[in-house]
Amino acid sequence: AQSVTQLDSQVPVFEEAPVELRCNYSSSVSVYLFWYVQYPNQGLQLLLKYLSGSTLVKGINGFEAEFNKSQTSFHLRKPSVHISDTAEYFCAVSLYNQGGKLIFGQGTELSVKP
């Protein structure tokens, strides 16, 4: 069975500090990897996705993520966070043989403090 584990449920960080949100997945088949962000009282929106090619993927709002196949990880990073980055972040996988079905991790709440 496939699963996604986000290793931190909450990450507090000060403004302008770097941040890394960790994500590991488990799958016996090829997957595609996504990070979505959910701002308070809103739906999810795509930050970035890894499909193939370069393992370093750049997304919106200055975020990037690196796919590491040997460690089955897809960690999200930003070198300098802003107050406006405060939100919940979800890592997700889709399976190449199951249409558009996404399996989400439990989410990481990023709290940026001044």
Place this chain on the structure above:
Amino acid sequence: DAGVIQSPRHEVTEMGQEVTLRCKLISGHNSLFWYRQTMMRGLELLIYFNNNVPIDDSGMPEDRFSAKMPNASFSTLKIQPSEPRDSAVYFCASSHPSGVLSTTDTQYFGPGTRLTVL
């Protein structure tokens, strides 16, 4: 460009009542996904459609839940009868596959319906 539209945004009902949640897809999209979000279980896929046809409903909790796509741009999720444990935020999302059941497409989420069953 209008995004995915969900209604109502908030719904409070009593146990045993029927609840209908509505979703309008982004124009031109032909895949539709219903999710449920709770603190305990996180984000769960309930069902998804492609070209109005249900593809995978394995996430639907039980027979009290049903979902339809009466046309290409609209979907409903019905709970009858509702129970307190159905309280959650329900999201729908749509995508525009670039190929047949493509797994790489971005899903665009609506703002959600917060359902409270008393």
